[in-house]
Structures are given as structure tokens and as C-alpha cells.
Amino acid sequence: MFKQLSDNKAEMLTIELDAESVTVPAGISVAAAMLYLDAAATRQTPVSGSPRAAFCMMGVCFECLMEIDGSPNRRACQVVVTAGMRVRRQLGARDNGQAS
């Protein structure tokens, strides 16, 4: 859904998205990488299973929850991609270890 500005040639790096290797610009958030990959949906809702994607990009809406390097419910818009990072979409309900 999003592309790099044409005169911006950022360094690229490789991450793992649902066990598939993908190449994304360095220095951007995981949520931005999802939009760059045209893989917008970051999760399915626990209630109805409908797909959702990053919405606010500033840590407020919690639509971008993903499993990142093994820990669930991370806000993908608040985490910067690093080489080799393992990112997974969250499907349905999660046993999340949340305190609330």
C-alpha cells in the first residue's frame, strides 16, 4: 500500500514474516514494513476474526499488535525492524500474559 519515495534509496535488510524471508528498508517500524510489503493486515480480531492493520502509527490504537521475536502483543508501530527479526501475525485470541 506504501512505497519508498523514489529519491530515497534506503539500506535494506531481511526479516522473517510468518516464516517467510522478506526485504524491507532499514530504520522503519515493523508496522511501516508491513505497509511497504503490501501485507497490511497485522492481525485478526479475537472476537470476529476480521483482519486489521496499523491505524494510528503512534502507539494509541493497538491495532498493530503482532508477535515479534517470540513475544506477543507488541505494537508493531513502536518497534524498529532489525536484521533477522521474526515477525508473526496474530490470529484470533491470544494467551497474552497481560497484567490486565
Next chain:
Amino acid sequence: MKADYPLLVIGAGPAGMAAAQTAAEYGVEVAVIDQQAQPGGQIYRNVDSSLLNDPSILGKDYTFGKPLVQAFRRAGLDYHAATSVWYLDKNRRLGILKQGENYQLSARKIVIATGAQERPMPVPGWQLPGVMTAGAGQILLKSAALVPRDGVVLAGNGPLMLLVAWQYLQAGVRLRALLDTTPRGTLFKALRHLPKALGASDYLWRGLRLMASIRHAGVPAYKAVSDLRAIGDGCLQAVSFNAAGKSQRIETELLLLHQGIFPALHITQAAGCDIRWNEAQQCWRPALDAWGESSRAGIFVAGDGAGIVGARAASLDGQLAGLQLAHQLGRITAVERDRLAQPIRKAADRHRSIRPFLDACYPVADALLAPPDDTLVCRCEEIDAADVRAVVRLGCVGPNQAKAFLRCGMGPCQGRFCGSTVEQIFAHERGVSVSDVGRFSVRPPLQPITLGQLAGIQDLTED
């Protein structure tokens, strides 16, 4: 991290940076914590660390922040990036998360400078992938140098929406349409605020130039748009709306929504500060004295988190709070404080004088405050407007009881994206003001925290 700070500033946007630097300048020991990885807040996000080859495409109001951020970095304050507050009580004890570690500490004085969030703009289908906020589009541009691949529709109103439209044009993005939801007759009503706004005529000229260049670019623009809907199966495919009595449909894979911003109040409310409804800005704001001190002694609120004032006034308000704190902490006399504050106050008042006009120019349409029945209100728990109306009719007393009935506001976002809509539906159904309806209460954790982090708390105050 230390156990106890004389002054802790939460947020490193324009207000937080200014408050911290001002207090530090007069010898106060200050720590600053900020949720973002870089200082600057939303407005100056990545201004000195941009991935953009040419950050000037974002405009002068953005690049204005570069020296401010650089000065903040140079000031050598005790600054903690990517750090968030999950707990704050009225005795100024805090729970803080930094790099997965959970710390408990306290501060004699606190400045809450957590800025604003975009006002939710609930329309049917807004939960589809492909619908985002205009602010999100701007963040992608500022921090990732990403732009819409195949055009975009912008809908709503307010200065930020126009700015994003202009910035996208600078970046060569195709704007499929600009859908202005401002109700008809608004400008006429706003005119009575114009004389005061002339005191800050630079804002007016900048706004007019922005609008002229958008018009000049030939972007299809629709006025007084209503019945906006996002349509798609699994992701956005089109938007439909009503304009000039005709229903229209535009194919698009991306829709950015915006209808203004309001103070982010979770931390302020958790601290037990008095919060009041402001009819003109259609939002809740903390009650503050002339220096920004809240009803809880020692807790200050500065910047857009105190009421929407814009970046320039926010920075000046931060300076005023910093002076008062330097005084309260015994570094300067009242006379000195007042002498230093006088020109700052004057400048802040000037920047503020544009606000009543701006607020009146961009009112939110009623149907977007209290949306149609088939609109999702609580995105987290998937509660729609019909569900909320049903509990109002059943006699539910207010938003907090609705929370218990419906779970709306109890998902991960903790009501940040449904609270305002739930309040407005209550107010509209009952025919009363939002101030009579009240708002969701706020409970810690203010940020998600795992049980492991909670158990592993490092109480720095217990040595």
C-alpha cells in the same frame, strides 16, 4: 534511573523539551522520559534523523523544530528514550517501563507533556485495512519516507489534514480526492473570531497559501461531505459519500481520516488531576493555573495535552512551567520568575490568539461524533454504535457503566479510540452536554505490561 527526581518531565515534544531545558537552565536537576525513540514529539518526529533526502518537502513548520531538537540533545539532560509510564499516582510515584524493565520511582515535581492524539473519526468500515488516520500517513512520511503507492483519498477536516495533503503533493503523491466534512455555513459563524485571529495573521496567510496550492494542483475536492463509508471485503476497495445532494463513489486502496486532535489525558487522569469539558474544542482538558499546575500540587501539564494550542505556544507554555518549577524548587525568586515570564507569556498569547478562529473553522459534524448504528465504535472489542445506543436506552447511567455492560473501552487501547464516541452517543441520545455524561475512568496499567514485568518490578525508592 534514580529513585527520586526533583523534576521529572514526561514527553519530549515541544512542551516537554522546553519545560525541561528551562528548569535545567536555572539549576534544577531534571529527568525526561519519552515514549518515542527520538525527541521532538509528533510534530518534530525524526526532524534531525530523517530518512528523507529532503525533509524540507514537509514544510517550514517541520524544519523549524530541527534546532530545537538539537539544542535539547546538547543540553545533556538525563533523557530516557523509548521509555513509558504505566503508572502514576497523586503522590507522584511512577511505574516506568524501559527496555522491558519495570522501575518504580518518585518525583517531587512532574510535568506531563504527552501531547495530543487524533480525534477518532468513526465511519462505517473504518476498521478495514487500507483505512488509517491522516496523522499515520504523515508519520510514515516523516519516519519511514513511505508514501501511498497508488494514490489516496483524504477525508475529514482540520489543519493537519490540509497539511498532509500539501506534503503529499510536495512528495509527488496522487490525491484521488479531498473530502471535506466541515458542515455548511461554518465559515460564516467563524468570522466573529477573525478580528482576534488577525493578531496572528502569519497563521492565516500560511493556511491560505496551503489551500491555494492544493486548489492549484487540481485535486478533486468535495465540500460538506456526509454519509462517508469505507467499502471493501477484507481490505478497502472504495469510499462512498454524499456531496451536493449526490451520492458518489471513488475507488481507492487507501483512505486517510482526520477530524482534529485532542489532548491525550490518560496519564493526567490517572494522577487524579481535575479534568473539565471544553465546548469550543469539543474535548476534555485539565484545569490548570497560569503556570500549568494542575489541581494536584506539583503536577503540571504543558502543551497540547493541556488543550490544543499548537507547537509554538506549546513550547512557550513549557518554558512558563519550567520557570515556575525553578521558582518552586528554590532556584529563582518570584520577582525573577515574573520578569522572565512576561515576554514569554506575551508571545504565547499571540500564538494562541489564532485558536478560537481555527476551532470555529473546523467543527466536527454531528454525524461523525455520534455515528450511524452500523459503525464500529470500540474497535478493540468490536462494539458498534447500535450496541451503545441500546444500553443508553436501557437506562445505562454513563460511559463507565456501558463499559461494564459491553466491554467497550476495556480492550488493549483502553478507550483511547472509543471514549469520545461513547460520550457523544450518550450526550446525543439524552440531549445533554458531554460534561453531564462524563468520561471513562482510567486505571493502570496505562501501557501494556506483562505479568513477568509486573512481578520483576525494581523499586528504586526502597534502598
